[in-house]
Amino acid sequence: GAGVSQSPRYKVAKRGQDVALRCDPISGHVSLFWYQQALGQGPEFLTYFQNEAQLDKSGLPSDRFFAERPEGSVSTLKIQRTQQEDSAVYLCASSLGQGWPGYTFGSGTRLTVV
Amino acid sequence: AQTVTQSQPEMSVQEAETVTLSCTYDTSESDYYLFWYKQPPSRQMILVIRQEAYKQQNATENRFSVNFQKAAKSFSLKISDSQLGDAAMYFCAYRSPGANSKLTFGKGITLSVRP
Numbered sequence: 001g002a003g004v005s006q007s008p009r010y011k012v013a014k015r016g017q018d019v020a021l022r023c024d025p026i027s028g029h030v031s032l033f034w035y036q037q038a039l040g041q042g043p044e045f046l047t048y049f050q051n052e053a054q055l056d057k058s059g060l061p062s063d064r065f066f067a068e069r070p071e072g073s074v075s076t077l078k079i080q081r082t083q084q085e086d087s088a089v090y091l092c093a094s095s096l097g098q099g100w101p102g103y104t105f106g107s108g109t110r111l112t113v114v
Numbered sequence: 115a116q117t118v119t120q121s122q123p124e125m126s127v128q129e130a131e132t133v134t135l136s137c138t139y140d141t142s143e144s145d146y147y148l149f150w151y152k153q154p155p156s157r158q159m160i161l162v163i164r165q166e167a168y169k170q171q172n173a174t175e176n177r178f179s180v181n182f183q184k185a186a187k188s189f190s191l192k193i194s195d196s197q198l199g200d201a202a203m204y205f206c207a208y209r210s211p212g213a214n215s216k217l218t219f220g221k222g223i224t225l226s227v228r229p
Contacts, residue, residue, distance in 0.1 A: 033216060042205050042219030055214055089157055105159035
């Protein structure tokens with residue numbers, strides 16, 4: 001597609017519920033990143049994929065967070081047993097990779113845990 | 115680890131005037147990239163300008179220019195002829211070279227433009 005697409009745009013979850021957030025990167029983009037942006041803060045790195053391989057998951061805050069990109073295109077970020085502190089905007093970005101410095105971001109999913 | 119600091123939480127500028135947004139960073143690397151991103155209420159991060167650390171010349175993109183001071187680890191953004199559409203959050207970001215490198219963002223600054 002022409003841009004990075006994320007869905008849903010908004011998600012309200014009850015505490016303890018599992019959620020799945022989807023990212024559809026630009027076709028042909030090798031690199032895919034997930035970021036978490038708390039209200040009034042800058043985005044913070046969660047995890048990185050190169051094609052289907054998850055090369056860095058050092059930013060995932062707990063084992064309740066899990067990400068996958070099984071075919072090297074669409075990626076899903078899953079959060080199990082959501083808690084209020086998980087409320088944030090989750091941004092996805094993709095890049096051509098191979099050291100290409102430019103990223104294209106999606107519009108994010110705003111998750112609210114009640 | 116690299117850090118990015120934006121110490122001004124908010125700034126305001128009169129339409130058609132010039133404003134400068136400040137950013138400092140800390141790194142032990144000699145080669146890296148610096149970015150300014152704009153985030154409007156739509157939430158999408160939009161790249162405003164990019165600077166490669168090995169380039170001495172400051173980057174310029176139309177009304178946007180940077181003052182890159184490598185020794186001082188300073189990277190400020192100047193917006194000339196400010197427009198109402200420039201109102202947004204602006205984030206300074208750092209990236210190491212290499213395909214796997216992530217962006218490290220500052221906390222951002224909210225820019226308002228007065229008509």
